[in-house]
Amino acid sequence: MDDDKSAEQHVIAAAHHLVKALQLQARTSLSNEARRTLADLDSHLAAMAKAKEDETTSLREIEGRFKSAQAKIMTLQSNCLKVWDAGPSELFEYLQNVEEIRTIIESLESMMPNKNGKQNRLASQAHSVLQMAMVRLQEEVIYILAQNKQCFGHACVSFHSCEEIVVDEESMVSIDEDSVEGISCLDSSRADSEEFCQVFIRFWKDALYEYLRLFCMQQISIEDVLRMDWTFLNCRIKKWRQATKNVIAFYLPSQKNLFDQLLGEFGSVSSTCFIECSKDAMLCLLNFGQAVAIGPLQPERLFCLLDMYELLRGLCQDVDALFSEDHGNFIQVEYHKLFKNLGDSAKAIFLGLGNRIASNTSTTPFQGGGVHPLTKYVINYFMLLSEYSDILRFLLEDRVVENSGGDVDAVVRLDISSEFPCQLALHLQSVASTLESNLEHRSSLYKDDSLKHIFLMNNIHYMVQKIKNSKVRTCFGDEWIKRHIVKYVQHEKSYERITWIPILSLITGYEKSGKAVLKERCRNFSIAFEDVYKNQTGWSIPDIELREDLRISTALKVVHAYRTFVGQVKQSLSDKHIKYTEEDMEKHLLDFFQGSAKSLNHHWRR
């Protein structure tokens, strides 16, 4: 006890004794004033002694409290690796003791400035314990979070088909009740808020990183993306779409919820932490998107771009909800910039289709006159486009731009009836007519006029058939279809005229002719027919119906006339002048337009 008394206390005690002694001794020989002074001094010293006594007592008391709190903390810490494992009540006890230490420190510090060594030592000890406890508490928080990590971002996202974006409910970031309680309590007791935030943020950043890795998302430089093989890039883009959808629509909102639950009462800490945690991942996703958006504007890339564009459009509201505050605004801006870039690139490709087709020329005529690969490519492209008609319409009519975080959906959509053709329809029709011009040009490369018409007939027929039976029909309308049917029918007619009229003229109008003329005609007919046969069997009409139509039409005219002619020849001349019977003719006509050239090798005996 006596050791606890500081030097000060000894002095005060000594002085007090002295005063008391004086009071006793010199009771009679002192003046009133002197007596009063001594009395004052007496009470003053008594008060000081008391104060010091109190101080010592309270210091002793504090020390007692400290020792017990420290002991408790040490016990709890050493009992198990993580206090949390011992049970929530243990953790709360731990927290209480830590709180106690903190109060102790506060009272020590609020004491008289002239502290003695005892107080300093105690304060120092308390600080050490507190520091250690703080560090330990941070670990506890992370531990709790890690325990619950099993619930979120698991490899439950399925990759059954790359087409679908499958979202697993378990992608939600959630955490069980107890843990929330635990963490909330820990939060409110932490003294070092900044450090806590850092540890917290680090944990969540890495959790999100792991989650992204499930989708094979990692940072790739723009240069590498531009160098990527197309098939590989395509696959990457699909994964990117899955990742983006899952992260923005599910993971981040639930993470934000969790943060609000845990940290909501601390003002803006929750949102700051949230943004710090999600920034890197968002930038990673957005950067990949940018790399794709600035890639070469080739037609096959259009669909990927449209997929990405559509996805981002669907997520605009989510992004605005997550990142509209001050420090998050940066991400929101980048998001909308990417959205716009993707749209611009897609638009550029789409609007540039006509030019590409126009510049796709040739100097050699297309063998066989069938459906040209360019036609197939363009029309099949149209078929694919019809799957994207909604987003394309949105893209082309979009007039609300340059408004970061603005309401992109506030766009007036034009009515898609044929009276008010939309941009999409107009453009598709324009591309179709560019294709037609291209085909016209190619047809002019044929020396044979008949083939020219066959070629155009084939191709326009193909266009009409495909468009008529598809979703993209609404962009062309009945008028267009009718017009083009007329076109290919005209080509059909032209072909017939050019090819068969000269031949028909040989086997008709012979009534007044003599035998010699007939003979001549027979011979010429055979030659002409063989010629046509040799040429036109090598031509191709891929569409069966069209082929049949043409053959029937030809047969009707030619075979009919031939029958009469043959009859006449048999009558006027002999059989031997007839090279081909009617049946032969019919048979030979079947060989036309099969795409394999044949010839009729007969020896014609003069």
Next chain:
Amino acid sequence: MPMTDNQGSFLNRISIRRNQVTSMDHEQELEDLELFQKHVAERFLDLVPNDSSSTTDSPAKDQSPLFSISWYRRLLDVFLCCEAEFKALVLIGRDPVQFSKPPLDRLVPDILDRSIKSLDICNAVTHGLELVRHWQKLAQIAVTAFEHKPMGDGQVRRAKKALNTLLTSMMLDDKENNYHAKVAERTWSFGRRSGAAGNNAANNKDRTNGTFRSMSWSVAKSWSASKQIQAMASTLVAPRGGEPTGLALPIYAMSTTFVFVMWGLVAAIPCQERTGLLTHFTTPRNLNWGQSMIALQEKVAEEWKKKEKKGTAGVLDELQKMEKVAQNLVDFAENYQYPADEEKTEEVMVHVAEMSEICRRMENGLVPLQQQIREVFHRIVRSRAEVLDVLDQIGKMSTPVPY
């Protein structure tokens, strides 16, 4: 015949006038291109620090010391201005055919390649700024701790921890990326990957030592800032004079500006794999803009060499100061014993005030700087798209391809 004569002379007059107009146009263009180079020279001259402290000079220069955040913001402004002027001159309204002829046909692919590399550098720098902000937060913790009155043991300990983390992180900046990846993995493997209690203990210790480096996944693993700069600089070739279109020199000016700005950014802000960063690229002295750029280049190179030797965090003024002050503060904290020496405490409070000022400048300057870098990024994207658009048009005129 008079008619024809009149016609003839009329036509002659038109053609003469047209020649005059085109030649006037061309002259005007050459003048504009000259002017552009002059502007570049002026803008860079403005960035060179004044050695003499004369009060009549623009006070703006004093407010942004060389390589400070505000200086870098000015540099980026210079870049954006030059780029805008350049684009207006070289791209807009120019006959696309010129792009398939010399010198553009040769130079444009390099320009495009450089723009891609710049985009990646902008991204790396954006991430680097995040790291710098983290450092700022650590420094802020230390400042708050030191400013706590009275300065207690616990506070000093807290500050010491933060400062050690800060300094370690700054030192680690340039080590091999693999190291970081390993450290990150080791440090953060939780739950599924590391179940053993022993592992956890080791992890905890590592973490509390504070190796903060989650940049291991922010940038592609094999990407190297120094290699990118190297590649960009390697295609910078000073053009020989006397080229008819007059485009070669302005293009060279703009390209050099590009490379210089990117180089400056990489030198200042922690980016992945900066070791072996170029310290020099040739710029001819005889060009008007060459002088100031060379002066600045030399300064950057000087600071960078210092950095490589001493292992400091980079050319950025605030970072260099931060490192120095942090070292001082850590030294104080290491030797701290309660109660603190009055004199020493006063001394340390001066450093603390310094650090506080640095933090303040960062607080005010980093976000705008980051925004500017994003602006640069998007500007480069747009310009590149416009160049490609023009090239596409020429592609249309090329010889037909047999399908």
